[in-house]
Amino acid sequence: MIISYKHKYIFIHCRKTAGSSIKCFLNKYIGPKDIQIGSWHEVIHNQGSFNRRFIVDLLAPRLFFNISTWKNIKKGLCNKNIYKQLNSIHKKYYNLYHPSASDLAKFDESAWNNFFKFCFVRNPYEKAVSDYIWRVKAKNLDISFLDFLKHLESPNLYKDDHIVPTQIDNWPMYTINDKIAVDFIGKYENLYHDFEQICKIIGLPFYKSQFPRVKHYADYKYREYYGATEKRLVSKIYEKEIECFGYSF
Amino acid sequence: MVIADTEFTCLRPLGQETRPGLTKAGRLSFCAMLEGRKVKIYETHSQRQTNLRQKIQNTVFGKSFLPGIIASEGTYVVEEWIHGTSALTSKAGIKKTVETMIQVLLQDPKLINLAQEQAMSFCYLQNYLYPRVAKWSILSPVKDFTKEWQKRFDELRPHLPIRISHPDLSPANIICQEASDRKVIIDNELLGSGFGWILDWHNSLLKEQKSVSLELIQQHVPEDFLEKTWRLRLLGSALDREDYTQALKIAKGK
Numbered sequence: 001m002i003i004s005y006k007h008k009y010i011f012i013h014c015r016k017t018a019g020s021s022i023k024c025f026l027n028k029y030i031g032p033k034d035i036q037i038g039s040w041h042e043v044i045h046n047q048g049s050f051n052r053r054f055i056v057d058l059l060a061p062r063l064f065f066n067i068s069t070w071k072n073i074k075k076g077l078c079n080k081n082i083y084k085q086l087n088s089i090h091k092k093y094y095n096l097y098h099p100s101a102s103d104l105a106k107f108d109e110s111a112w113n114n115f116f117k118f119c120f121v122r123n124p125y126e127k128a129v130s131d132y133i134w135r136v137k138a139k140n141l142d143i144s145f146l147d148f149l150k151h152l153e154s155p156n157l158y159k160d161d162h163i164v165p166t167q168i169d170n171w172p173m174y175t176i177n178d179k180i181a182v183d184f185i186g187k188y189e190n191l192y193h194d195f196e197q198i199c200k201i202i203g204l205p206f207y208k209s210q211f212p213r214v215k216h217y218a219d220y221k222y223r224e225y226y227g228a229t230e231k232r233l234v235s236k237i238y239e240k241e242i243e244c245f246g247y248s249f
Numbered sequence: 250m251v252i253a254d255t256e257f258t259c260l261r262p263l264g265q266e267t268r269p270g271l272t273k274a275g276r277l278s279f280c281a282m283l284e285g286r287k288v289k290i291y292e293t294h295s296q297r298q299t300n301l302r303q304k305i306q307n308t309v310f311g312k313s314f315l316p317g318i319i320a321s322e323g324t325y326v327v328e329e330w331i332h333g334t335s336a337l338t339s340k341a342g343i344k345k346t347v348e349t350m351i352q353v354l355l356q357d358p359k360l361i362n363l364a365q366e367q368a369m370s371f372c373y374l375q376n377y378l379y380p381r382v383a384k385w386s387i388l389s390p391v392k393d394f395t396k397e398w399q400k401r402f403d404e405l406r407p408h409l410p411i412r413i414s415h416p417d418l419s420p421a422n423i424i425c426q427e428a429s430d431r432k433v434i435i436d437n438e439l440l441g442s443g444f445g446w447i448l449d450w451h452n453s454l455l456k457e458q459k460s461v462s463l464e465l466i467q468q469h470v471p472e473d474f475l476e477k478t479w480r481l482r483l484l485g486s487a488l489d490r491e492d493y494t495q496a497l498k499i500a501k502g503k
Contacts, residue, residue, distance in 0.1 A: 113296035113323075116368060180376070183297065183369035193407030201368040201411065243386060246396035 001038065001099055003111050006031025009202045010111060010182075012119035013038060014170035015098055016127045016134070017188045019120070020214040022195065024048055029204050037094050041083035042214045057093045058086065098167040101174055101181040117181070118198050119174045122188035123247045124238035125231070128152075129222040135163065145225045149233040171240045178240070187245075223249070250281065250290065252327055253320040257281035257290060272438055273489065274377055280330065287330035288319055291438050294377075295324060297370035301442055302326050304363055305413065310353050314434050331435050333427045336420040343420050344460075346432050347453045351462035354413050355446060364413045364442040372443025373416045374402070374478070382485045388493075390500035391484065398477050405474055406444070414445030418453040451479050 002011040002023060011026065013019035023039040027048035030036065035053055036043075044050070063069050069089050076085030096103060105112040122130075132148045135141060139162055143151075148163060155164045167173065174182045184201070186194030192208050199206035226234075231249055235242060242248075250257045262270030263278040272278050276292035293299045299321050305311045306318050316328040336343040354360060369375070379395065379402075386392040415434065422436040439445070447470050450463045467475065480499055487496035 114300065116297075180380075183372075187403055190403055190407060197407050197411075201365060203365075244383070246383075246392075246399045248396075 001036070001096065001104065002026060002030070003035045003104075003108060003115070004029075004031060004202075005033050005111070007202050007204065008115045010104065010115050010117040012101065012104070012117065012173050012182060013098060014119050014121060014173050015165060015167055016130045017120035017122045017170070018191055018213075021212050022120070024212045024214055025195075025210065026204075028210075035094075037091060037096055037099075038087065039214075040087040040090060041081070044083045046212045046214065054090060057090055060093060063089060063093055098173060100172040102172075102176050105176065105181070116183050116201055118184040118186065119170075119182055120186045120188050120191070120194070121170060121174075121241060121245060124241050125226070125234055125247070125249050126222040127188075128234050128238070129220065129225045131165065132225070133220065135165070139163070146227075146230055146233075149230055149237070152237050153233055169238060169241070171238075171244075175240075180244075185245075250279075252290065252325050253322040255283065255320050255327075257283050257288060257327065260290070263289070263291075273381075274438065276438060278438065281327075283319065283327075287332075289316070289328045289330055289435070291326055291328075293324045293326060293438070294371040294441070297367060298441055299324060299326055301363070301367040301370040301413075302437065302440060304367065305360075305440065308357070308359050308363065310350070310357060310360060310413075314350055314432065315437060316433055316435065326437075328437065331424045331426055331433045333424040333433070336423040336425060336432065343423065344455055346423065347418050347420075347450075347455060348460060348462050350415065350418055350434070351446075351449050351453075352465065354415060354449065355462070355465050360413050361410075364411050367442045368411045369443050371439070371441030373414050373439055373441055373445025374447065375443060376441070377439065377445075378448075378478075378481055378485055382481055382488065385488050385496075388497065388500070390497050391488075394480070394484065394500040394502075398481050401474050401477060405471070408469075409444050409447070410469060411443060412446040413440070413442050414449055415440050416445050416448060416452045418449060420454070447475065447478055448482055451475075451482065 001013050007029065011022065013023065020039040020042045023036060024043050024046040027043045030051045032052035034051060040050065040054065072085045072089050073082065076082035091097060096107065099107070128149065129145065132145050136143065141163060143163060151163045152168050155168060174180060174185060184198060186198060192211065196206045226249070250260055259282040260279045263280055264271045265273065270277055270279060278291045281288050281290050293302065303318060303321055306315060316331050318326060318328055320327040382391065383395045386395060416439045417436040418434065422434055424433050424435050426433050447466060450460055450466055484496055484499045487499055
């Protein structure tokens with residue numbers, strides 16, 4: 001998520017929709033008071049930089065004098081992933097991970113009411129596979145796609161096994177009471193074109209060549225992961241997105 | 250009702266006959282009194298739409314064609330009530346007025362900048378028309394048609410400019426003001442910035458074959474999409490009046 005007071009926009013980072021890449025691109029134009037939550041380590045790895053707000057947030061007494069902050073820093077130094085740890089610590093400052101639209105509206109009502117708000121969505125059938133591949137790799141899990149979907153379908157049964165992401169469905173991230181609450185929803189399938197249009201709106205230049213692809217693990221054909229049960233599960237889990245955007249397998 | 254610290258009294262519902270006080274978009278709409286003067290109060294889609302309405306007021310378009318704003322706060326706007334006769338009773342010259350209005354909306358550089366600055370503060374297509382029809386997706390032909398429309402829209406959207414749109418420029422909504430003889434648009438609930446301009450000419454219901462403003466629209470919008478979008482609009486109206494036979498015909502393209 002980014003709230004840019006400089007360029008007057010709010011970017012909602014929906015999961016598995018190139019959000020980290022978008023943040024890396026937008027980082028080039030980030031203002032000193034802008035709030036970015038998440039993806040800082042990816043920004044730094046893509047030649048980006050921290051802004052003033054990030055540093056000030058990290059130096060806040062409730063983080064600075066917290067023992068777990070220093071444990072995380074130590075862990076980061078040992079594992080050579082200090083930026084990732086700083087990113088995690090910073091997330092704790094706001095206690096917003098992949099915040100919902102209603103969380104953001106409460107967090108800064110004035111910005112929410114007056115700024116241009118945008119996010120991206122993606123065909124859930126493809127997104128589910130991307131999420132699966134990412135989680136299998138990131139968490140080093142040995143689980144089939146079908147089992148992964150079963151976890152998503154009944155998250156409460158499996159909440160402690162680190163397979164289920166904190167935010168399964170992106171729908172609440174850009175809707176309030178099931179009504180779309182943002183100004184522009186780009187499609188992952190039209191990523192460059194839609195993002196170019198967004199850049200025009202918020203007054204930033206767009207160069208496709210400067211748009212990084214941050215979390216690109218493998219080329220895959222998502223349809224190959226599906227049987228009838230998998231299709232049924234995805235259409236159930238992501239029913240609202242499929243309905244609203246007319247997505248199909 | 251208090252808006253921006255001003256109290257408005259004698260509220261009476263406007264909107265549809267079947268749902269008094271509510272517009273088709275499901276927003277509140279009233280007439281009221283302020284110090285002996287009649288005013289119109291309506292709810293907007295969002296505060297950004299309210300901001301846009303305020304900013305348009307300061308443009309030539311606003312000063313020429315829109316009622317003055319008396320107050321606004323959050324998602325409420327209070328406009329002066331326009332006394333006069335509807336253009337429905339004197340159609341002569343109305344085509345020229347609507348033509349001018351649309352051309353100004355599409356071409357005035359200040360409005361183009363404003364459209365960009367307040368982009369998507371209310372998009373008639375995305376925030377109103379499409380959701381209004383898509384909720385009927387339980388009917389397969391409607392589902393198929395909305396999907397087809399959405400697919401084409403996704404292809405074209407990156408190439409469509411964002412403009413200020415007024416989808417209610419029908420003669421019934423244009424009043425010739427008694428006091429000034431000025432032509433004023435009275436229904437501004439759907440005034441927004443987005444892609445709604447595609448249908449501004451069609452929505453004026455003038456049904457003229459030749460139109461300069463329509464040609465301006467056609468410069469940016471392929472014919473097939475214009476036709477599909479107008480069908481979407483007709484489909485929405487048919488569903489609203491619960492004319493399902495007609496709705497299914499439109500959805501199937503018959």
